[in-house]
Amino acid sequence: xxxxxxxxxxxxxxxxxxxxxxxxxxxxxxxxxxxxxxxxxxxxxxxxxxxxxxxxxxxxxxxxxxxxxxxxxxxxxxxxxxxxxxxxxxxxxxxxxxxxxxxxxxxxxxxxxxxxxxxxxxxxxxxxxxxxxxxxxxxxxxxxxxxxxxxxxxxxxxxxxxxxxxxxxxxxxxxxxxxxxxxxxxxxxxxxxxxxxxxxxxxxxxxxxxxxxxxxxxxxxxxxxxxxxxxxxxxxxxxxxxxxxxxxxxxxxxxxxxxxxxxxxx
Numbered sequence: 001x002x003x004x005x006x007x008x009x010x011x012x013x014x015x016x017x018x019x020x021x022x023x024x025x026x027x028x029x030x031x032x033x034x035x036x037x038x039x040x041x042x043x044x045x046x047x048x049x050x051x052x053x054x055x056x057x058x059x060x061x062x063x064x065x066x067x068x069x070x071x072x073x074x075x076x077x078x079x080x081x082x083x084x085x086x087x088x089x090x091x092x093x094x095x096x097x098x099x100x101x102x103x104x105x106x107x108x109x110x111x112x113x114x115x116x117x118x119x120x121x122x123x124x125x126x127x128x129x130x131x132x133x134x135x136x137x138x139x140x141x142x143x144x145x146x147x148x149x150x151x152x153x154x155x156x157x158x159x160x161x162x163x164x165x166x167x168x169x170x171x172x173x174x175x176x177x178x179x180x181x182x183x184x185x186x187x188x189x190x191x192x193x194x195x196x197x198x199x200x201x202x203x204x205x206x207x208x209x210x211x212x213x214x215x216x217x218x219x220x221x222x223x224x225x226x227x228x229x230x231x232x233x234x235x236x237x238x239x240x241x242x243x244x245x246x247x248x249x250x251x252x253x254x255x256x257x258x259x260x261x262x263x264x265x266x
Contacts (some may be wrong), residue, residue, distance in 0.1 A: 017234035020197060024204040024226035031205035032222075035212025039153065053206045060199040064232060067196060071239040074186055079252045081179040085154060086255040088175050089110065089115060092168035093263060099165065103152035108263065113258050114141040118176065119253065122183070135180070142173050143169040187240060200229050 092110050096104050118133035149169055207225055238245035 010143055011013050016237065017230045020200060020233055021230035022225050023201055025222055027201045028208035028226065029202035031208025031210075032212045033208075034205075035209035053210060056199070056206060057184065057203055060196075060203050063192075063196055065238070066240075067192060068232070068236050070188060071236050074182070075239050075242055075249070078182055078187075079249050081175065081182060082249070083116070083255055085172070085175045086259050087173040087254075088168065089118075090259050090262075092165065092172045093259075095165040095168050098127075099149075099152045100155060103148075103155065103186055107145065108150065110141060110145045111262070112263050114138060115256065115263065116143060117141060119256055121180075121258065123253065124242055138176070141242060142176070145169065146173075159205075162190075180214045183243070196233065200233070204229070220221040 033117070076108035089111070096107050096111075098105070117134050121131055121138060122128070124130035125133055146169060149165055153166060153193070204222075204225065208222065211221065234245075238247040242249045
């Protein structure tokens with residue numbers, strides 16, 4: 001997923017649940033209208049159709065359960081990667097002590113700029129332009145840090161200890177890449193959400209069809225049904241894209257913020 005696709009997701013998360021709620025109400029009304037005209041009078045026919053309805057509702061519940069479970073799992077993975085990146089940056093920063101005293105100030109300044117850029121990549125969301133600019137700046141700083149570290153390594157007399165810094169830098173860059181991939185790429189295929197929305201609408205039609213034989217108007221039931229399904233999907237989308245909605249993982253960034261404060265020059 002590139003940043004253009006991610007921009008589309010920003011809009012989808014905001015309007016999909018409301019659209020689904022309205023769609024469910026309309027589907028319920030359509031199902032009720034169809035049922036009022038063609039509801040089978042035979043009890044055996046009604047029972048057999050009820051079994052089919054139950055199978056579809058069961059499939060909807062199963063899909064919601066798996067989608068919700070996957071979203072929560074990826075949500076936890078994203079928080080874990082933030083902590084891992086903080087640990088990797090902190091370790092690499094401490095290993096700057098292995099270099100000569102003259103080479104340390106420039107690298108420490110680059111580390112502070114790099115961490116600022118990494119924080120902005122996610123804190124600027126959903127401002128995609130600012131976030132992308134911060135990501136480009138962070139990637140450029142990776143190259144500067146690596147070049148400066150290699151040069152300082154070549155000038156350091158204690159070669160074996162200095163190698164520890166290069167290993168730490170490799171891990172720091174790898175985790176940054178992994179975190180970016182998880183944030184932008186690790187989502188269910190679009191077809192999963194299409195199936196979820198489609199099954200929800202079909203189930204709403206069947207619910208309206210089933211209640212067509214009941215006396216009185218079941219508007220309250222329709223609203224409750226639509227609100228529960230749309231609300232559940234809304235929560236799933238917010239967990240799946242935790243930088244865009246109400247459910248966010250910004251709080252875990254305090255680990256990186258605390259690390260940045262510890263890097264302040266005396």
